[in-house]
Amino acid sequence: MQQPLVITATINGRPVERAADPRMHLADFLRHEVGLTGTHVGCEHGVCGSCTVIVDGRPVRSCLMLAVQVDGAAVETVEGLTGASGSLSRLQRAFSEHHALQCGFCTPGMLMTLEALLRTVLNPTETDVRDAISGNICRCTGYQGIVEAALTAAKDRQGEPA
Amino acid sequence: MKAPPFTYHRPTTGEELAALLGSLENAKVLAGGQSLMPMLNLRLAFPDHLIDINRVEGLAGIKVEGEDVVVGAMTRQADVLASSVVAERLPVLAEALRHVGHIQTRSRGTYGGSCCHLDPSSEQPAMAALYDARFHVVGAAGRRTVEAADWSVGMLQSALADDEYLEAIRFTPWRDGADGRCGYGFAEYARRHGDYAIVGCAALVRVDQAGAIGRAAVVLFGVEPSPTRLPALEAASLGQAAAGFNPASHLGEVDALDVMEDIHVNAVYRRRLARVMIGRAFADALARATGAKA
Numbered sequence A: 001m002q003q004p005l006v007i008t009a010t011i012n013g014r015p016v017e018r019a020a021d022p023r024m025h026l027a028d029f030l031r032h033e034v035g036l037t038g039t040h041v042g043c044e045h046g047v048c049g050s051c052t053v054i055v056d057g058r059p060v061r062s063c064l065m066l067a068v069q070v071d072g073a074a075v076e077t078v079e080g081l082t083g084a085s086g087s088l089s090r091l092q093r094a095f096s097e098h099h100a101l102q103c104g105f106c107t108p109g110m111l112m113t114l115e116a117l118l119r120t121v122l123n124p125t126e127t128d129v130r131d132a133i134s135g136n137i138c139r140c141t142g143y144q145g146i147v148e149a150a151l152t153a154a155k156d157r158q159g160e161p162a
Numbered sequence B: 001m002k003a004p005p006f007t008y009h010r011p012t013t014g015e016e017l018a019a020l021l022g023s024l025e026n027a028k029v030l031a032g033g034q035s036l037m038p039m040l041n042l043r044l045a046f047p048d049h050l051i052d053i054n055r056v057e058g059l060a061g062i063k064v065e066g067e068d069v070v071v072g073a074m075t076r077q078a079d080v081l082a083s084s085v086v087a088e089r090l091p092v093l094a095e096a097l098r099h100v101g102h103i104q105t106r107s108r109g110t111y112g113g114s115c116c117h118l119d120p121s122s123e124q125p126a127m128a129a130l131y132d133a134r135f136h137v138v139g140a141a142g143r144r145t146v147e148a149a150d151w152s153v154g155m156l157q158s159a160l161a162d163d164e165y166l167e168a169i170r171f172t173p174w175r176d177g178a179d180g181r182c183g184y185g186f187a188e189y190a191r192r193h194g195d196y197a198i199v200g201c202a203a204l205v206r207v208d209q210a211g212a213i214g215r216a217a218v219v220l221f222g223v224e225p226s227p228t229r230l231p232a233l234e235a236a237s238l239g240q241a242a243a244g245f246n247p248a249s250h251l252g253e254v255d256a257l258d259v260m261e262d263i264h265v266n267a268v269y270r271r272r273l274a275r276v277m278i279g280r281a282f283a284d285a286l287a288r289a290t291g292a293k294a
């Protein structure tokens, strides 16, 4: 078997250098090697969306990317949403206000998917939001609260300076 | 589960890639990983070598070459969907991509990867079949071009040899002109949006100034192991008045198709659905070509 390969990446704005087996997927790398356990692993074959992170600005399924593939890339995980003092982002607060989570298992993936949407679509419709989270499965909430939270956060963001 | 062990290669040029493919045994190319990674994680594939082509120069991007639009194999589905060239010249590709997976899978999944993987329900190889696209293939022995009709050689099986890779797919758009105006139609049925289609259909037509159909192409996907063109329907439509044409009267060839069956969908239902999808896609194509639909 091939020796571990060294990966140099920026994770939530910080430079990280770690070795990983080539076969290790990005979600396991984040959780087990970097210690960022916010990213959840549900199905490991691309259907549930709980492992969604942002790589070079795009939402991706981290169970379907090898860790070695982010060598040189910028990765953002749910841990990166909170401010330095641990304060929640507007989207995270909206999740809390709208009861957009129950068990919380899908939440990191939902947040990263919606974070990516809200950065690119300034004034999303309910359809845009539902389309964006069509690849994220939630077993608890029935999605309504999640959609409301995203729309609320989008509205508030428009008022903020970019 | 976790992927089995393999040796990882990351070529940066086409020459390096061809040399690796020519020398390694039991090697697999890794493109967007949206089909191959699940297969590795589910232990359905056991390559000894994984050749990651994400950093090979020149494989991604959409180029206009004369009349043609050339889509690099590594162009992400999201980038094809967002392309203004595609929106203008190949709008049915974008329409189809809205039904492909989800934003996270389109961020990584590539147009060439879908065409190489050849899922029977995949929209991308069906679009290539619809346009009689040409596949540019490179191997240790050199380059060759494969016609869309020869691309799929069986279930999940492309015409690529073990030591070849797909470089790009060349589409020749249908343009409006003196011989008429073109329109496309697309219809697909899946249990949930973003799921693989149970059955889908896409159609292209050209309608001349007198209102007659001058050219037509129709493809079904999800019905047979490979995309299915419908030459009898296409031929029957030629010269017919767009206003009165009813594809339902020309579907004899659909009865003869070797329709797939699975645990959810039997052949009777799938064949019936195919007829419905053909009707919708053809009607939309005619409506666009005659200006009745935007």
Ligand SMILES: Cc1cc2nc3c(=O)[nH]c(=O)nc-3n(C[C@H](O)[C@H](O)[C@H](O)COP(=O)(O)OP(=O)(O)OC[C@H]3O[C@@H](n4cnc5c(N)ncnc54)[C@H](O)[C@@H]3O)c2cc1C
Binding pocket: A045, A046, A047, B028, B029, B030, B031, B032, B033, B034, B035, B036, B037, B073, B074, B099, B100, B101, B102, B105, B108, B109, B110, B111, B112, B113, B114, B116, B117, B119, B121, B122, B123, B124, B160, B164, B165, B166, B167, B194, B195, B196, B197
């Ligand atoms: C949740 C989910 C939903 C999906 N829904 C759909 C859907 O509705 N419709 C649809 O069409 N697809 C769907 N897909 C599949 C997705 O579109 C894949 O991206 C696509 O099938 C494969 O492209 P890829 O770039 O990811 O290729 P990979 O997964 O990296 O590769 C697939 C295969 O093609 C080979 N290959 C790839 N590129 C090349 C090349 N340039 N030369 C030679 N061989 C190559 C690989 O060796 C491998 O055998 C879905 C996937 C997921 C996870």
Ligand code: FES
Binding pocket: A040, A041, A042, A043, A044, A045, A046, A047, A048, A049, A050, A051, A052, A061, A062, A063, A064
């Ligand atoms: S764990 Fe990645 S999609 Fe389910």
Ligand code: FES
Binding pocket: A100, A101, A102, A103, A104, A105, A106, A107, A137, A138, A139, A140, A141
């Ligand atoms: S909150 Fe439990 S799965 Fe979504």
